[in-house]
Amino acid sequence: MTGGARFITLEGGEGAGKSTQIRRLADALKARGLTCVCTREPGGSPGAEDIRKLLVQGETKRWEPMVETLLMFAARADHVSRTIKPALAAGAWVVCDRFTDSTYAYQGAGRGMDRETIRRIESASINEFRPDFTLILDLPVEIGLSRAKARAGNETRFEGFDIEFHERLRKAFLDIARKSASRCMVIDASGSEDEVAARIWSAVAGRFDLN
Numbered sequence: 001m002t003g004g005a006r007f008i009t010l011e012g013g014e015g016a017g018k019s020t021q022i023r024r025l026a027d028a029l030k031a032r033g034l035t036c037v038c039t040r041e042p043g044g045s046p047g048a049e050d051i052r053k054l055l056v057q058g059e060t061k062r063w064e065p066m067v068e069t070l071l072m073f074a075a076r077a078d079h080v081s082r083t084i085k086p087a088l089a090a091g092a093w094v095v096c097d098r099f100t101d102s103t104y105a106y107q108g109a110g111r112g113m114d115r116e117t118i119r120r121i122e123s124a125s126i127n128e129f130r131p132d133f134t135l136i137l138d139l140p141v142e143i144g145l146s147r148a149k150a151r152a153g154n155e156t157r158f159e160g161f162d163i164e165f166h167e168r169l170r171k172a173f174l175d176i177a178r179k180s181a182s183r184c185m186v187i188d189a190s191g192s193e194d195e196v197a198a199r200i201w202s203a204v205a206g207r208f209d210l211n
Contacts, residue, residue, distance in 0.1 A: 005088040006208060009099040010200075011176075012137035013169045014159050015147030016189045017196060018097045021137065024197040025204065026095050032210060037087040040097035041075065045082040048075035056155040065111040069118060072103050073125040080126050099131055101176050101184075106158065109172035110165050133207050135200055136177050137189035141166045144189075 008025070010018040022038050029036045043052040051071055055063075063071065076099070087094050100122055107113045122128055145166060148159050177184040185207075187199050205211045 005091050005093060006133065007084065007088060007094045007096070007131045008204065009096045009101070009131040009134045010137060011098060011101045011105075011134055011173055012139075012189060013141060013144050013166055013173065015144035015149075015151075016137035016139060017147070017193065018137055020193060021189075021196055021200055022095050022097050024193070025200055028197075028201050028204075029093055029095070029210075035090075035092040037083070037092045037094045038096075039079070039083055039094060041079060041099055041102065042072060043075065044079040044084070044096070047078040047082070051075040051078075056157050058157055060157060060160045062157065065107055065113045066117075068111065069103060069107045069113050069121060072107065073121050076100065076103075077125040080129055085129075096131070099134075100126070101134060101136075101173070104176060105169050105172035109168045109175075110161065131183065133204065134177075134180070134184045135203060136173050136184055136186045137196070138170065138174065138186050139188070139190040141170055 010022055010025075012018055019040070022040075026036045026038050041048070042055050043049045051074060055068065055071055055075070084094050084096070103122075104115065104118055108115055108118055119128075141163060145159065145163075148156075174186065177186045185203050187196065187203065189196050191199075
């Protein structure tokens, strides 16, 4: 990375407000004169966006867990090589809606993929490329699903899994935050948009001395 570039990810379950908060965070970074690229997963590059359609639409059981994991990392490898790394090399800050932590939560804890198998696929596909800072937006599952179901659109495949699946996701994200405390911070996402944005900015500004 050059020019002080940073890679920040927002993680969390369905309806946590990541997309909205990424826009808010990007605006705050740009207001301080920083170049910022917003992106998402699965997706973020033309090829990865094509794969996204396969993953987020259709029936919940559309893919076996292994196939789903491989599709996630195929999209991620393209995203990293074509979008994230070039932006960082150009000195931009990259703010991404989901990254590898989501695979450990969704395909690992949620769908039962062995953690070591995921790690090996990660190593082979992106060489364990990691964010500089990860914000995990946390809120009760019922609230998140209610918010998610109020959205329009057809990207509802993961929302369709049962409540136990989503409870496993929440626990997995909190476990990731605890085990990777030097990289991750949990943000209470149950407040208003402004309240959550303020919490996120406080965390990012403190981490990178932007106040």
